[in-house]
Amino acid sequence: MNILVTGAAGFIGFHLADRLARDGHRVVALDNLNDYYAVSLKRARLDQLSGPVIETTDIADLPALEALFRRERFTHVVNLAAQAGVRHSVEHPHEYGRSNLIGFLNLLDVCKRFEIEHLLYASSSSVYGRQETLPFKETDPVDRPASLYAATKRADEMMAYSYADLHRLPSTGMRFFTVYGPWGRPDMAPCLFAGALLNGNPIDIFNHGRMARDFTYIDDVVESIVRLLPLAPGEDAGAPHEIYNVGRGEPVALLDFVELLERTLGIQATKRFRDMQPGDIERTWADTHKLQSMIDFKPQVSLEVGIERFVAWLKDYEGLLLESLAA
Ligand code: NAD
The missing domain is CATH 3.40.50.720 (NAD(P)-binding Rossmann-like Domain)
Structure with a gap:
């Protein structure tokens, strides 16, 4: 092609x-x-x-x-x-x-x-x-x-x-x-959270933690x-x-995502609980039956493994991520 x-x-x-x-x-x-x-x-x-x-x-x-x-x-x-x-x-x-x-x-x-x-x-x-x-x-x-x-x-x-x-x-x-994953977007939660943890800054948790995403x-x-x-x-x-x-088809509570990231990075977060942001939604969750029946493929990477791979990437590219977040 x-x-x-x-x-x-x-x-x-x-x-x-x-x-x-x-x-x-x-x-x-x-x-x-x-x-x-x-x-x-x-x-x-x-x-x-x-x-x-x-x-x-x-x-x-x-x-x-x-x-x-x-x-x-x-x-x-x-x-x-x-x-x-x-x-x-x-x-x-x-x-x-x-x-x-x-x-x-x-x-x-x-x-x-x-x-x-x-x-x-x-x-x-x-x-x-x-x-x-x-x-x-x-x-x-x-x-x-x-x-x-x-x-x-x-x-x-x-x-x-x-x-x-x-x-x-x-x-x-x-x-x-x-x-999410290596080379991710600095305006999205996984990179924002990782950057805050690495810089020793507090993490903003919107809607007071009542959020879930199908990572x-x-x-x-x-x-x-x-x-x-x-x-x-x-x-x-x-x-x-x-x-x-x-999507993966398994929503994850945002606080669980943060906890797993903290554990994998070995850094404890300070959390700031905030109101819901305009335009945001509380929870996403994909029904994946249509896609799976079409392409005969199920997502393979668990959240634990995905975060491990993201953190492994950070070991080499922490400077680039922090510079991107500061830009
Ligand atoms: P990204 O912002 O990293 O990539 C988009 C790229 O498009 C950028 O590099 C940008 O420079 C380029 N771009 C923007 N406007 C352009 C234009 N007019 N002409 C040429 N290039 C232009 O975003 P991403 O996370 O890689 O997302 C890719 C697509 O998937 C986007 O359409 C996004 O809306 C959609 N999407 C992403 C997610 C996610 O979780 N990352 C979720 C839902 C939908």
Whole structure:
């Protein structure tokens, strides 16, 4: 396959581009290297990649995308480029419109025009909002996003559906659930907590600890994407479009996550209990039956092993993480 991975300097995109290149595919790793979080971390990730061709382009720049697609004959596209971050979207809505709506629309359109065999794209567990029924199933109603970030991810799903229905562009949306692991994102809880512990700072625990997340280890997410990539939805059931939860399927109380991290790092935390943050939701939990039956794969990495691997990575990259958190 000749694969475009967008957002490839990001956490998930970097791991995916690396894996696909190791599997022998031609990979173009695209990113605009924006400064939402430390650019030094994004560059350090790219420096680790030896196989993929690096392309510094913005998906909101349509002529640049068209030129790239004309030059390359991509067969598959994985769109992970987005303005991420639930809390950030409350205060800074416009970047979400530019990257997650305009950028994604550009990508859909070039994928249609250049007859891409399969477009996979990142959606998010956040589309489920504050719904009471657990675990979250793909058939649950998703019309009440709790943040603008979630609203743009839901909009992406609907735009992809319309391109599948009207233009027969096969696409698959992946609703990721709190991904963690080495090279993780400095704006997300695992890195924020680890950084606070290493710096001897207090950890902020929101909603006074009444929070749970379906933490999913990065390698399990990458394996799921790799298995989904050749499985373009067919025409038989209407529009060639599918949506899957990509999560571990086991919610973990935030305080249990912190305790395990403390134990693995051998550092005791000082905790500051805070109110719920605007846009946040209390608990996420993926129903994973649909994905498992499609790709015949169950997440392999337990929370204990995942945190051990994350802490092992920190031994070599503690300085980079702390510098990223300070940026
Ligand atoms: P990330 O922020 O580390 O990676 C996204 C990358 O996209 C960044 O490197 C950024 O520079 C790039 N980017 C942003 N806007 C761009 C644009 N307009 N053009 C080109 N590049 C652009 O995030 P991540 O954790 O790797 O997430 C990947 C995708 O998965 C995102 O779409 C995110 O919303 C989604 N997601 C992630 C999680 C998670 O737990 N990490 C959960 C749910 C959904």
